[in-house]
Amino acid sequence: MEAIQFLITPFLGCVVLILIHAYFGIHILERGVIFLDLSLAQVIAVGIAASCFLGDDPSTRLYLAVVFAVLGACVLTFSRQIARHINIEAFIGVLYVFSFALSLLLLDKSAHGTEEFKSIMNGNILWMTWGDLAKATIVYAAVGGLHILFWKKFLGLSYGNGGGLFWEFLFFLSFAFVLVSSVQIAGILQVFSFLVIPALIGRLYTKDPVKILIKGWGIGLLVCLLGVSLSYKLDLPTAPLIVASLSLIFFILLGLKAKKGTIVQIEKPRGKG
Secondary structure, eight states, rough: HHHHHHHHHHHHHHHHHHHHHHHHHHHHHHOOOTTHHHHHHHHHHHHHHHHTTTOOOHHHHHHHHHHHHHHHHHHHTTTTHHHSSSHEEEEEEHHHHHHHHHHHHHHHHHHHHHEEEHHHHHHHHOOOOHHHHHHHHHHHHHHHHHHHTTTTHHHHHHHOOOOOOOHHHHHHHHHHHHHHHEEEEEEHHHHHHHHHHHHHHHTTTTOOHHHHHHHHHHHHHHHHHHHHHHHHHOOOOOHHHHHHHHHHHHHHHHHHHHHHHOOOOOOOOOOOO
16 A cells, blocks of 8 residues: 555656657657657756756756747747758757757766756656646646647647747747656656657557547556556666666567558658658
8 A cells, every 4th residue: 555655646647748748749750850859858958957057946947947948949940941951850969969968068067967967867757746746737737728729720730731930839839848847757768758659659550640649648558557666666767667668568569560561651751840
């Protein structure tokens, strides 16, 4: 009973993370910019690293994370325009390595740089509090409500011909606000896996975004339940265990579908940013 009481909070944290990130994962896969969230998360990590450099006051950390989130959203709003001149994945890669290098430079001059680097990459969801869960749920619910309200507009950005810079900015800004919370809770590694892998699993069976979402949610939640439990029982890092388990499930399902020859073909991205 004591173990259940301890594990319920991190598991519920994984639930809300999967629900919101699998949704954004559908958009990211359809746009063909798989590593976009890594670069945006790493831009936000620069703000977190800067707060560590300045003394790591909680209010300063949140403020700088939000500032860099908005900055990253502004840059990525113009991803379609950037894609007309250079390969957008290459640009995203450069943005990632620049942000990563800048984070390392800032953390190198902070008192607990190594520990903070591990926290940014791996998070520590096993020690998530009810307060952390409540704050994250409020942010995710607000963003989710916005996307439900303007479902057709946001879906048109990825599945249609776009919808103008305002809607692009609103999409990336809402995604950035999600990442501000997610990176501090779960770390960049787990956030990326939650974004991409459940959506990839759904894409093995269907192209319909709603069905992709349902299948991704189902598999993701089962893996999270297993990962959190094993992490506690075997005293293993939670994020790497969940990521490895989720990846392994994807590889197994991919192999089974390939053997049957029934994988849903993914269309080549239509020049979307």
